[in-house]
Amino acid sequence: MSFQEEKRESIKRYMLDKLRKDDTGFIQKTMENFGISITTVKRYIKECVTDEILKEDKDTKTGYSMISVMKDFTYTQDGNLSEDRIFYEDILPLLQSMSKGARNIWSYVFMEIMNNAIEHSQGQNISCHIMQDYLYTEISITDDGIGIFNNIQKNLSEKLGTKASIQDAILELHKGKFTSNPACHSGEGIFFSSKMMRELAIWSDQAIYSYGCYEKEKLVQSHLISYYTRLQKIGTLVVMKLENQTTRKPQEVFNMYAPIDEGFIHTIIPIKEACPYGEPIARSQARRVLYRLEQFKKVEFDFTEVEFMGQGFADEVFRVFQNQHPDIELLPIHANQSVLGMIKHVTT
Secondary structure, three states: OOHHHHHHHHHHHHHHHHHHOOOOOHHHHHHHHHOOOHHHHHHHHHHHHHOOOEEEOOOOOOOEEEOOEEEEEEEEOOOOOOHHHHHHHHHHHHHOOOOHHHHHHHHHHHHHHHHHHHHHOOOOEEEEEEEEOOOEEEEEEEEOOOOHHHHHHHHHHHHHOOOOOHHHHHHHHHHOOOOOOOOOOOOOHHHHHHHHOOEEEEEEOOEEEEEOOOOHHHHHHHHHHHHHOOOOOOOEEEEEEEEOOOOOOHHHHHHHHOOOOOOOOEEEEEHHHHOOOOOOOOHHHHHHHHOOHHHOOEEEEEOOOOOOOOHHHHHHHHHHHHHHOOOOEEEEEOOOHHHHHHHHHHHO
C-alpha cells in the first residue's frame, strides 16, 4: 500500500470510527485531524455509502450508521464438539478480509472460549453470534450451563473454607491462573484472551467481568438481545471485540505476561473492579486481592478511577505482603498523588 493509499485509509477509518460512535462532530474532527476540506470529507462519506460500508439512517444523530453483517451458529453437546473444527469450518471463512494478526488472535481466543463452553459449562447448547462491519468484528459465545461465576464461586469456597461471592469469582479471573480443573487446565485462557482483544466481557448471573470495555453493559446488551429468543436459559455469555486490521500479535501479549523462559509470572489487578462497592479501604479487601498472588513474580495494581486508598489496605499490600514476599515486584500504576502518598506513608 502506497503512502497516499495509507493516508486515505487512515482518514476513512478515523471518520468511520467517529460515525460508529454517532459523534455529530465527525466532519469537523476529521477535517481538523487531517487538514482536509469539508468537500473531501463529504466525498469520503459518499464513497462509503456507495461501497456499502455506510448507510443513511434517520434514527442516528449523524444521519448515518455502519452496515453490519450478522451470522449465527448453534451447536448441541453430543460428545463430538471440537473447538478447532468449529473455528476452521464456521468462523475462519468469515474473517478473510482481516489482517493476519487479527485472524491469529481470533484463532487463539475463539478456541479458548469455545473450549470453556464445551468442557466447563455443563450445558446442552452453545450458540455463536457474529457481527461485522468495516472496522470491527464482535463474536459472542453463549451456553445454557451453570454459569462461569457460579462454577468459580463453588470451587473458591471449597479452597477458602468460607463462602465466596460473585465479585470474588470475578477478581480471580482478573488475576489469572485460577482453574477448577488443574489437572486439565492452567487457568490462563481468559486472562490472555482478554489482553488480546480490544474489548472482552463475560456476563453471567447478572454480573459482568470485563477488560478494555468503556461501555461493558452496552457491549453485552447488544448480544444478549440476539439470544433471548433462541435460548431458554443463558448460563454464560462471552462477548469479544477486535479491530479487523489490528497490528497486535498474540505473542506480544505472552511476552508481556509470560516470557517464554519464565512462564506466566506477571499479572495486573484493576483495583476499582476488585473493590466494586467503594474505595480500597479495609485489610479484608486487601487479603482477597492478595489471595494467590504469591504465584507471580510481578504484580501491577491498576488504580485507574481510584480516588483514595485506606491505610489498612495499603499497609496489608505494600508493607505486610511485600515483606513476606520480597522477591515479588509490586507496581502501582495510574495512581493519583493521594494513593501514592498512602503507599509512601506505610512503607517509610
